[in-house]
Amino acid sequence: xxxxxxxTCPVCGCLCDDIELxxxxxxxxxxxxxxxxxxxxxxxxxxxxxxxxxxxxxxxKLVPSTYDKAIRKSAEILAKANYPILYGWSSTDCEAQxxxxxxxxxxxxxxxxxxxxxxGPSILSVQxxxxxxCTLGQIRHRADLLIYWGCNPWSAHPRHxxxxxxxxxxxxxxxxxxxxxxxxxxxxGRKKLRSLERIGVLKHKPEQVAPTVSDNKPPxxxxxxxxxxxxxxxxxxxxxxxxxxxxxxxxxxxxxxxxAMRALVRDQELDVEEVAGVPVEYLQQLVDAMISCQFGIxxxxxxxxxxxxxxxxIDVAISxxxxxxxxxxxxxxxxxxxxxxxxxxxxxxxxxxxxxxxDFSLGYPRYNPGETTVVDVLLRQESDAGLVIASDPASNFPxxxxxxxxxxxxxxxxxxxxxxxxxxDVVLPSEIVGIEKEGTAYRMDHVPLxxxxxxxxxxxxxxxxxxxxxxxxxxxxIKSKKLEAA
Amino acid sequence: xxxxxxxxxxxxxxxxxxxxxDVFQEKSKEEIGNLPVWIGNKKRRLVDLFKVExxxxxxxxxxxxxxxxxxxxxxxxxTQGEIVVNGNVGMHLGKKMSxxxIVVNGNxxxxxxxxxxxxxxxxxxxxxxxxxxxxxGSTVGMRKGKIVxxxxxxxxxxxxxxxxxxxxxxxxxxFIGFRMTGGVIHIEKNAGTRLGACMIxxxIVVSGRxxxxxxxxxxxxxxxxVKIEPGDKAVGPFYVFLGDLAExxxxxxxxxxxxxPQLSQYERFx
Numbered sequence: 001x002x003x004x005x006x007x008t009c010p011v012c013g014c015l016c017d018d019i020e021l022x023x024x025x026x027x028x029x030x031x032x033x034x035x036x037x038x039x040x041x042x043x044x045x046x047x048x049x050x051x052x053x054x055x056x057x058x059x060x061k062l063v064p065s066t067y068d069k070a071i072r073k074s075a076e077i078l079a080k081a082n083y084p085i086l087y088g089w090s091s092t093d094c095e096a097q098x099x100x101x102x103x104x105x106x107x108x109x110x111x112x113x114x115x116x117x118x119x120g121p122s123i124l125s126v127q128x129x130x131x132x133x134c135t136l137g138q139i140r141h142r143a144d145l146l147i148y149w150g151c152n153p154w155s156a157h158p159r160h161x162x163x164x165x166x167x168x169x170x171x172x173x174x175x176x177x178x179x180x181x182x183x184x185x186x187x188x189g190r191k192k193l194r195s196l197e198r199i200g201v202l203k204h205k206p207e208q209v210a211p212t213v214s215d216n217k218p219p220x221x222x223x224x225x226x227x228x229x230x231x232x233x234x235x236x237x238x239x240x241x242x243x244x245x246x247x248x249x250x251x252x253x254x255x256x257x258x259x260a261m262r263a264l265v266r267d268q269e270l271d272v273e274e275v276a277g278v279p280v281e282y283l284q285q286l287v288d289a290m291i292s293c294q295f296g297i298x299x300x301x302x303x304x305x306x307x308x309x310x311x312x313x314i315d316v317a318i319s320x321x322x323x324x325x326x327x328x329x330x331x332x333x334x335x336x337x338x339x340x341x342x343x344x345x346x347x348x349x350x351x352x353x354x355x356x357x358x359d360f361s362l363g364y365p366r367y368n369p370g371e372t373t374v375v376d377v378l379l380r381q382e383s384d385a386g387l388v389i390a391s392d393p394a395s396n397f398p399x400x401x402x403x404x405x406x407x408x409x410x411x412x413x414x415x416x417x418x419x420x421x422x423x424x425d426v427v428l429p430s431e432i433v434g435i436e437k438e439g440t441a442y443r444m445d446h447v448p449l450x451x452x453x454x455x456x457x458x459x460x461x462x463x464x465x466x467x468x469x470x471x472x473x474x475x476x477x478i479k480s481k482k483l484e485a486a
Numbered sequence: 487x488x489x490x491x492x493x494x495x496x497x498x499x500x501x502x503x504x505x506x507x508d509v510f511q512e513k514s515k516e517e518i519g520n521l522p523v524w525i526g527n528k529k530r531r532l533v534d535l536f537k538v539e540x541x542x543x544x545x546x547x548x549x550x551x552x553x554x555x556x557x558x559x560x561x562x563x564x565t566q567g568e569i570v571v572n573g574n575v576g577m578h579l580g581k582k583m584s585x586x587x588i589v590v591n592g593n594x595x596x597x598x599x600x601x602x603x604x605x606x607x608x609x610x611x612x613x614x615x616x617x618x619x620x621x622x623g624s625t626v627g628m629r630k631g632k633i634v635x636x637x638x639x640x641x642x643x644x645x646x647x648x649x650x651x652x653x654x655x656x657x658x659x660x661f662i663g664f665r666m667t668g669g670v671i672h673i674e675k676n677a678g679t680r681l682g683a684c685m686i687x688x689x690i691v692v693s694g695r696x697x698x699x700x701x702x703x704x705x706x707x708x709x710x711x712v713k714i715e716p717g718d719k720a721v722g723p724f725y726v727f728l729g730d731l732a733e734x735x736x737x738x739x740x741x742x743x744x745x746x747p748q749l750s751q752y753e754r755f756x
Binding site for chain 1: 497498499501524525526527528556558577596597615616621622623625660661664679680683684700701702703704705730731732734752755
């Protein structure tokens with residue numbers, strides 16, 4: 001039995017690097033400091049869904065094969081294709097992504113990562129208006145106003161609050177953990193009292209009406225000292241439960257709300273009484289709290305990027321930050337999902353100039369989301385082959401896109417059997433990055449962190465990087481043979 | 487006149503920026519047929535995908551007969567002549583054009599008239615998204631010229647528009663005239679949400695119903711008529727809104743009073 005500390009967790013964009021693992025008999029036996037998702041991922045290297053041999057589809061059935069055969073078949077599919085797509089990349093390391101860009105260029109395909117169904121809109125607006133941002137460390141030590149807009153870190157990034165924002169002890173700002181515990185204790189106490197009243201132990205007292213948040217009235221606590229947590233969402237999520245102020249916005253009306261806030265920051269008067277279900281008077285109080293903070297940050301998620309208006313929401317959110325920075329210090333950051341989606345954007349950018357949706361079909365990189373994004377290519381039924389790595393589009397793409405993806409030859413590289421592997425024509429198992437293979441990943445604030453190898457992979461398995469290198473080598477061989485023949 | 491007829495509808499995208507009167511000018515039929523086009527990731531000749539006919543010596547007029555939905559970049563940067571498409575046409579039609587005329591007797595896909603500097607585009611059917619808008623990340627919108635669409639228009643038309651005219655005879659999607667600084671847009675039927683968001687200057691006239699108006703627009707007055715082009719006026723009365731206040735903008739929205747009774751609440755500010 002051995003212990004390994006300071007392991008980086010390869011699950012979400014937080015990339016927590018304080019995980020402690022206990023290894024027994026070459027298997028992860030205990031995970032310390034991690035969230036539920038972290039534990040599940042570290043234990044997954046040893047589960048039944050693990051793929052251990054390459055598979056090739058024959059007569060409609062996936063039959064076991066060898067790496068040599070599967071790689072040759074994959075290379076043949078890609079070399080022959082007129083318009084292949086290469087999708088995924090966000091749950092593997094930067095080293096594999098780098099080879100992926102080379103492969104996409106060689107086969108003249110469309111290279112895209114999961115940002116296309118996630119934070120792609122954020123990237124589009126960043127390209128139009130720029131982004132005033134910072135690292136998570138700065139937020140941890142200095143931020144006193146934390147706004148989560150359209151995201152629910154309690155469920156999706158469970159340790160985000162604890163490591164970087166409201167519940168962390170920073171050098172200059174204290175943790176609000178105690179006040180949250182007090183809030184929870186008070187709620188539990190109230191519940192107990194009510195139960196005692198019900199069974200008759202206590203005489204019933206007229207209940208004091210607690211301030212509700214449903215009318216969006218900002219509480220007096222908004223003017224308190226110390227860290228303040230504000231959540232803006234369409235529903236009361238778990239994160240909203242623990243917030244100092246929960247602002248409920250009408251679904252799909254974020255754009256109007258942010259624009260109105262921008263006008264208020266610029267001291268303009270509005271001709272309306274209410275915007276997106278929030279009275280302008282309350283909005284003014286919120287804007288005042290934002291202006292009077294020392295250092296504020298907005299974290300935003302799918303609630304902004306994938307709701308109506310998409311990247312225009314981010315466009316105005318960033319513009320709001322720009323306006324606020326004339327009065328105080330403010331920053332904004334997307335809550336990236338996969339552990340290395342930021343890395344995929346970064347690697348694609350330093351290799352091709354574009355962060356996602358890169359089309360190499362003309363021999364040079366071209367980028368135009370809407371035209372060269374994988375979902376649109378599939379919906380227009382343009383592609384004639386596909387390679388999916390470290391992702392599961394079959395379970396989250398639009399149905400029509402999946403239908404076309406499945407219709408054409410499909411290569412899948414994944415450590416596990418998932419919905420996409422089940423419909424693939426060539427399935428190549430790989431090592432799990434961050435558990436069985438070391439590598440590099442980028443945290444959501446663009447800080448690169450090393451991933452560790454903690455256990456040995458099952459015998460005979462190759463890494464994503466190695467598989468891609470071998471496919472690339474094989475594609476080059478086929479192409480040079482064709483040239484010679486010509 | 488040069489007549490192009492596609493042999494079949496392609497599955498793969500075709501990049502054919504050679505289909506341009508400036509390129510075809512003073513070229514023989516064979517020379518035109520040998521011009522390069524890309525289908526998927528393969529380079530081919532124009533004659534491999536189209537039947538090329540040349541009817542007269544004048545080669546600044548091009549007619550395309552058939553569906554060319556997958557053919558992109560037709561009329562890229564053209565400065566003169568005419569292109570007539572009898573069928574649907576693909577993305578980036580007349581991109582960066584500075585003169586001449588394009589007529590589409592069908593629908594057009596996205597980015598038609600993108601970064602236009604002059605000339606005329608007439609689309610008899612519907613137009614896709616990003617009509618007359620720049621490519622991703624660019625802030626250079628339509629600078630001159632005219633676009634007329636007889637059908638409906640998708641979202642994000644006339645983004646960053648600086649000058650010129652866009653006339654939409656049908657309905658328009660959301661975000662028309664986003665961040666525009668000048669020029670005129672006339673929507674003869676209904677307009678989508680977030681009309682003129684972040685606009686700083688220019689005019690948008692809506693003769694039909696406006697789904698909702700951004701809270702950052704303030705009413706200025708009522709107006710009977712509004713000038714679209716020299717000798718062309720839209721008849722109202724119109725509510726005149728100024729905005730976008732979030733950008734300290736002075737853009738004008740003219741919204742039909744008759745079709746938008748829901749905006750009567752603004753009259754108390756007059």
